[in-house]
Every structure is written in C-alpha cells, then in structure tokens.
Amino acid sequence: MGESRWWLISLAAAALMVVLLTIHMGLMHLTGLLRATGVDLGDVRSFAEVTARGRSVTQLVFYLLLLAAALYHGLYGLRSVLLEVTPPRGQGLISGLVLLAGLVAFAYGAYVTVRTFTG
Amino acid sequence: MRSGGAARLQVRRRLGVRGWIYAGRYGIDRYLYVLQRVSGLGLVLYLLLHIYETGARLRGEAAWTATMALFRHPVFVFLEFVVFAGFIYHALNGVRLMVAELGWLLGAPARPVYPYGSSLSRHRPWVYALMLLGGVLLALAATDIFALPG
C-alpha cells in the first residue's frame, strides 16, 4: 500500500473537514452575520452555552470526528513538510514525534469533550 | 587546492526553503503552493493551541470566562480574522487541489504541438474563480469580525 494509504486518509479527513469545519467556524465565529440574517444563536461562547452544547450526543460525535480529522490532516501535512526539509537520516524519529503529538493532543481533546458530556 | 590535491571545491546550488519564497520567474501556481503550505502550518499551530485552550472549561466558569474575555482583546480579534482568512484560503485552494490531484479539471494529455498548451492554463479559470469566491467570503468574515456585534 505504501504512502498512498496515509495520503488517502488525509484526503478523506480533508473532505470531512470541509463540511464539519465550515459548520463549526460559521457557528462559532460568524454569529454577527447569522444574526443579521435572522438566526440568533445568543452568546455561543458563554460558559452556559458551551456546557449545554457539550451535553448533546450529536455535539459529542461532531467534536470527536472533527478533532480526529483535523489532527490527522494537520499533522500529516506537518510531517510532509518536515520530510521535505530535513536531511534523510532520522526521519523515522520525526514521523514518530508527530504521531506522538497527535495522540497526546487527541487524548487531551477527547478527554475535555467527554468530561463536558458527562458533566 | 590545485589539481592533484584530493580537495575539490563542491558547489551544490540547492535552493532550499528559500526556493519556496523566490526561485525564479514562475507563475501563480507556485505561489499558491507556498501560501497553502504556510496557511496549513499556521492552522496546525492554531489547532493545537485551540485544543489546549478549550480545556479551560474543565477548570470552571471563572477560568472559561477569563479566557473568553482575553479573546475579545483587539489583538486576538485580529488574530481570529487571520485564522479565518487562513481557513478560507486553505479550504478553497485545498478543494481545488484535491480535485486536481486526482487528475480532474486539468484536461487530457494532448500531443505537444508548438505553441504548447498545458494543464496549468486549462486549469487556470478554476483558480481565478476560487480566488474570487475566497475574496467574497473573506469580506463577509471581515464584516462579521470587525463590524458586527458578536
């Protein structure tokens, strides 16, 4: 399978993010525009709103998917750049470190999401 | 170091990362590539900070509210716009690249008859269309972030 497999996963993650991240960025950052078009979401970044959202199963699934897709796509891209700019020796170490960073970030993000869900 | 000596001067004119910024008189695609790369690296950095920052909610309402208040500072509002701009560019250009890297929107191979056409020129209208769409989206985002009450 070679490198194709990892690139294909990155492509799939990108396709998923085009949908999920557009929704996320739109709802979190464009509240003013939404209000101007008649959709008032209130203060989406207030503590009450954030914790209330975090208790829904839809949001839990949404955030975990987005977290996984964003971390995979982002860190695969970071690894690509690093493989291109570093000397050939020790590139296994770079891939390992990037993978480790991804796993730690996913574990922390998932922990925060699940803790918010369980309250 | 004259002939006969073992030492020969080595010159390897590899452009290195400098070649991303300026390598010669190339067209727009090469600079879109650099921008895709820079915006991607910026978004990865933002993603990691964002994951860390959302953890503030676990430390209670006071910590969360303090963090959110910090993000209303003009510097962070501007950074929010920069992240948004990076996202719009990376997403739109990325969709174009996904399609093109699978061999679509580039045209079919054709016999090279002078003056040569190329897949780049056949693809160029899509580049301009997406840049136009990106500009519109960026203007909307700027209106929201800087002009409308959030």
Place this chain on the structure above:
Amino acid sequence: MRKQAAPDSAAATVTLRVFRFHPEAAASPRYQDYRVPAAPGMTVLEALVCIKEHLDATLAYRSSCRMGICGSCGMFVNGFPRLACQTQVQTLGSLVQVGPLPNYPVIRDVVPDLEPMVTHHAAVRPFIIRDEREQEPPTTEYLQTPGELEAYLQFAYCIKCGLCLAACPTVATDPAFTGPQALAQAYRYSADSRDWGFTARRAAVDHPHGLWRCHLAGACTEACPKGVDPALAIQLLKRLALAAALGMGRRRPAPLAPPPVAVQRRPDIPAPPPPIVGASPAADPT
C-alpha cells in the same frame, strides 16, 4: 567582474553575466561579464560559443545538437530554467544572466551534474514491463489503438534535460524526492497499454519521498521546453496509484497481433537475419 569587449563592438551588443566556477581552483564561484554582438536570431548558446571562441577559452558549457533535441544545454537564464539553444538573446534585454541549473551539483561554470535525475529516472523502471516473458527475439507486435497512444504520447517527448527538477520547489529541499522527470516517465510507461508493470514500478514511486510529495506547484510544466507537462502526468499517476491501492482499475495489457493469414512475403525482400539474442544454439546456422 571585469568587462571584455567582443571583436565586433560596432554592432548592437548585449552583456552576458556568466556564472564561473572551477572545482580545482581555490576561488569561490563568481559572475563574469562579457559583451557580445547580438544579431537577430542569436541564441544564448551561440552567445556562449562566441565568448569561448573570441573572448575567454576557459569558459565551460555543455551542448550538442543546438536544436532542442538532446537536452544538454539546460541553463538558468534570467531567472528561469531554459534550453540555451532555444532561447534568443534579443528576447532577454540588454543584460543576460546565465547560471547553472539550480538543485544540481555544479561540475564547472554552467555545467550541472544531472546524475540525481538519472538515478531517479532509472529507479522507476522506464521501459515496457510485461508479466509474461519479454518478446526477445520479437515474434509479433502489440496491438494499440490511436486512443491508447494519445494517453501517453505527450509524456514520451521528454528529452531528459532536467529543467523540471531545477524548477521544482520540492526538489529544492528534498534530494530524495523522485522528481517530476522520473514521475512523469513512470506515468508514461504505466499508461502505455502495452505495459503491465505498474505493480513492479509502484515501490519506486509510492514511498514517503515519492509522488505524494508533489503539491502541484506547476513549475515543472512551466519550465518544460518540450510541452511534456510533467505536472499533468504526476496527477494522473496519483490517480493510478490510488486506484491500485484500492484494488481498482486493473486492465489487461495490449494483446499480441495475431499471425498474418494468407499473406505472402514479397519475393524482392530478403529474409531477416537469424536472431542474435535468445536464440538456441541448435538454431545457429553456422
């Protein structure tokens, strides 16, 4: 940078600023200016010939056919990789800067060492691979439709001049990258209907420094002097590699032409010589 005047200084002149480097001299690389008369239609290669003949015999450059076929005279002319024999001096302004191709080691002056390209090119097995025994000696021909020919013909015009690697931003940082020339040739043979070798070729292109390190910067296609369009070939190769990774898109290779029926050899054409390669000793006429 000392200036030297060409013998015929009455004509319109152009200044060539040429990269000078000698590996066995202690001096570091420098640019040297030469003034040469610029006649209409004069190419950069002809200007270099003029310098070598009249001004400075120590100048080294590489050229052979003077007509864009051999790919020897690739140089970095006014910020762009070009064939010196196909670039007219009068299109370049009054100052023409000539250097060796970037991303290669320099042998001397404007002569690059194209060995990195050749190594990658050989690694992708640029020849027709069949799963059965090669026809050696050939007994018949493979059948190919004009449409199947068009699928790869554009990429077969590559002259291995190496300009695309000089233009590529990935090659600029990653010497292990297979590079646009080799990847385009990998597609040229894999897309050939007579070929059955993508499986054998895949290990050479589908690795961490292989085709996925191309990000469609398009510089290779811009630089190609033969209209080969390596960027297009690489994107089509990506599609091929993904299809193979997903187990799709396998096709049977082109069939052998059936033996001719009821055709008589013209009596005035002599018989072919006996095969040299692969012939059994018993068939040896001696």
